[in-house]
Amino acid sequence: MTTTPLLALEGLGITFGGLKAVNDVSFTVKPGEIVSVIGPNGAGKTTLFNMISGIYTPGAGKVRLAGEDVTALSPHLLARRGMCRTFQNLQVFQTMTVLENVISGYHLQESGSVLADLLNLPASRRRAKQAEEGARALLKRVGLDRAAEREAGSLSYGSLKRLEIARAMALSPKVLLLDEPAAGCNAVETEEIDHLIAEIAASGVAILLVEHDMKMVMRISNHIVVLDHGEKIAEGDPATVSQNPAVIAAYLGAENAAG
Amino acid sequence: MNLSTKTATLLGLAALVALAPLFFPSGFYYRVGALIFVNGLAVTGIVILTGWAGQISLGHAGFAGIGAYACALAPVHWGIHPGLAIFLGAAVSALLAFLVGRPILRLKGYYLAVASLGMGILISMVLNNERDLTRGPDGIDVPELGLRAVLKTAGLDLTNGQFWYFFCGLILLLGAWIALNLHDSPTGRALRALHGSEVAARTVGIDVPRLKLQAFVISAVYASVSGSLLALQNKFITPDVAGFMHSVEMVTMAVLGGVGSVAGAIFGAAVLTLLPQVLTVFAEYEQLVLGLVMVLVMIFLREGVVPSILRKIRGTGE
Numbered sequence: 157m158t159t160t161p162l163l164a165l166e167g168l169g170i171t172f173g174g175l176k177a178v179n180d181v182s183f184t185v186k187p188g189e190i191v192s193v194i195g196p197n198g199a200g201k202t203t204l205f206n207m208i209s210g211i212y213t214p215g216a217g218k219v220r221l222a223g224e225d226v227t228a229l230s231p232h233l234l235a236r237r238g239m240c241r242t243f244q245n246l247q248v249f250q251t252m253t254v255l256e257n258v259i260s261g262y263h264l265q266e267s268g269s270v271l272a273d274l275l276n277l278p279a280s281r282r283r284a285k286q287a288e289e290g291a292r293a294l295l296k297r298v299g300l301d302r303a304a305e306r307e308a309g310s311l312s313y314g315s316l317k318r319l320e321i322a323r324a325m326a327l328s329p330k331v332l333l334l335d336e337p338a339a340g341c342n343a344v345e346t347e348e349i350d351h352l353i354a355e356i357a358a359s360g361v362a363i364l365l366v367e368h369d370m371k372m373v374m375r376i377s378n379h380i381v382v383l384d385h386g387e388k389i390a391e392g393d394p395a396t397v398s399q400n401p402a403v404i405a406a407y408l409g410a411e412n413a414a415g
Numbered sequence: 416m417n418l419s420t421k422t423a424t425l426l427g428l429a430a431l432v433a434l435a436p437l438f439f440p441s442g443f444y445y446r447v448g449a450l451i452f453v454n455g456l457a458v459t460g461i462v463i464l465t466g467w468a469g470q471i472s473l474g475h476a477g478f479a480g481i482g483a484y485a486c487a488l489a490p491v492h493w494g495i496h497p498g499l500a501i502f503l504g505a506a507v508s509a510l511l512a513f514l515v516g517r518p519i520l521r522l523k524g525y526y527l528a529v530a531s532l533g534m535g536i537l538i539s540m541v542l543n544n545e546r547d548l549t550r551g552p553d554g555i556d557v558p559e560l561g562l563r564a565v566l567k568t569a570g571l572d573l574t575n576g577q578f579w580y581f582f583c584g585l586i587l588l589l590g591a592w593i594a595l596n597l598h599d600s601p602t603g604r605a606l607r608a609l610h611g612s613e614v615a616a617r618t619v620g621i622d623v624p625r626l627k628l629q630a631f632v633i634s635a636v637y638a639s640v641s642g643s644l645l646a647l648q649n650k651f652i653t654p655d656v657a658g659f660m661h662s663v664e665m666v667t668m669a670v671l672g673g674v675g676s677v678a679g680a681i682f683g684a685a686v687l688t689l690l691p692q693v694l695t696v697f698a699e700y701e702q703l704v705l706g707l708v709m710v711l712v713m714i715f716l717r718e719g720v721v722p723s724i725l726r727k728i729r730g731t732g733e
Binding site (some may be wrong): 209210211230231232235236240241243247248249250251252256259260261262270273274275276280283284287323324326327 | 596600605618621
């Protein structure tokens with residue numbers, strides 16, 4: 157692909173009280189590409205996500221979104237520019253309905269005046285209607301259309317994962333960061349999420365994935381980045397990475413690899 | 416809450432305002448009714464701030480004080496019509512809420528409670544001590560609104576009690592309608608979203624501090640208008656309107672009825688306004704009873720009376 161990357165990390169790093177949680181990590185994600193970040197627990201994957209999505213301010217390096225420097229922008233501004241994410245420990249709005257959860261993703265496209273909302277003016281109602289139609293279409297796409305009116309807190313774990321993806325999609329993301337979308341899901345649910353991710357990527361979204369399910373990672377990734385102790389120790393296509401001695405050492409322990 | 420809950424709340428409230436006088440044993444109850452509506456208005460503002468945006472204010476009486484004294488002072492000192500003074504008070508309250516809330520609401524946690532507590536006490540102190548302007552703790556006369564005389568010339572002759580009952584009832588209906596519009600609007604949904612999970616709200620593009628600030632300003636306007644109406648119907652006001660106890664009263668009314676529901680909040684306002692009128696002995700122990708109500712509701716009915724009952728009836732939540 158010759159297109160410019162949608163997401164580019166340049167020497168990204170952060171230190172927590174002397175500990176280099178992430179150190180000098182660089183890679184890119186192009187439109188339609190699925191890049192996975194893997195590594196043992198504590199390797200800095202979620203920290204990396206938190207820096208990219210603006211929750212942490214990077215100590216070093218740059219984040220570029222479609223070529224533009226967006227380092228350390230606050231999360232809501234990043235979301236408005238098309239950098240969207242889901243969470244490892246789900247962050248859905250429990251007491252809202254499934255539909256409302258997804259509609260809330262349309263907030264930025266419909267951030268009209270508060271006054272219009274207070275007085276229920278036609279402009280406010282029109283925006284609400286458009287958001288609802290869009291949200292219903294998205295729910296259909298992730299297979300939750302029949303649960304639209306249910307309270308989100310009552311959904312199964314796998315459904316909540318898909319709900320979070322639908323909510324992120326409501327923002328029309330350029331880059332979608334998925335933090336363990338298949339964690340805690342059974343085989344059927346994992347496969348559904350697989351298809352969903354592939355479909356989203358096919359529509360031109362750049363996808364960055366953190367996932368522990370290695371089979372899934374090997375199956376859907378175009379490119380894999382391996383982190384260990386906050387540093388990038390390897391990258392490449394799934395076949396290359398799985399043969400890399402440094403990767404095997406990180407996962408299985410150095411002695412095994414040496415032996 | 417869907418459209419039918421909104422319609423049901425508004426229709427129920429309208430029916431209550433219209434039909435309750437049929438059962439009044441004496442003219443005195445028009446006055447009690449008007450007080451309930453005035454308190455209901457302030458508590459509706461608390462629902463927006465606390466029930467939906469999840470922020471706590473312990474100084475909302477300060478805004479009621481601004482609204483009340485705007486109606487007392489602006490007509491006398493600057494020749495502004497008392498009706499316009501309501502808007503002036505609301506504007507000043509909104510501005511003050513903006514200035515106080517802007518730095519505070521950038522912080523996470525319950526800093527607003529502390530900041531608003533301080534703000535309320537300051538307003539109360541100014542009203543008590545600026546004797547040249549406010550006549551201090553003895554209180555000050557408030558000019559006549561004059562609308563009743565206008566209605567009389569138009570052929571609608573109401574007693575003073577009847578006029579304030581229906582006028583405050585209409586304003587409360589308007590306030591409830593606005594709040595319910597907000598609940599189902601994008602802004603209201605964003606408010607409830609940030610209450611549910613601030614992290615998630617930010618990642619769906621919601622400007623969390625700005626939205627909390629908007630809720631604080633809106634609820635300050637509710638409190639201010641409620642203070643104005645109180646001053647205008649009593650034709651007299653003391654700095655107690657801005658006192659800490661009045662702030663606590665507002666929060667307790669909301670918590671008792673159901674801080675997430677407009678209907679519940681108005682119910683809470685009705686109960687805690689009626690009690691001291693019916694049981695005059697209660698007046699001596701008002702603070703004790705408010706505290707007790709708060710504790711009991713928190714233990715047994717976390718959502719408040721009305722939502723808990725609705726949940727029982729429907730078998731689900733709102």
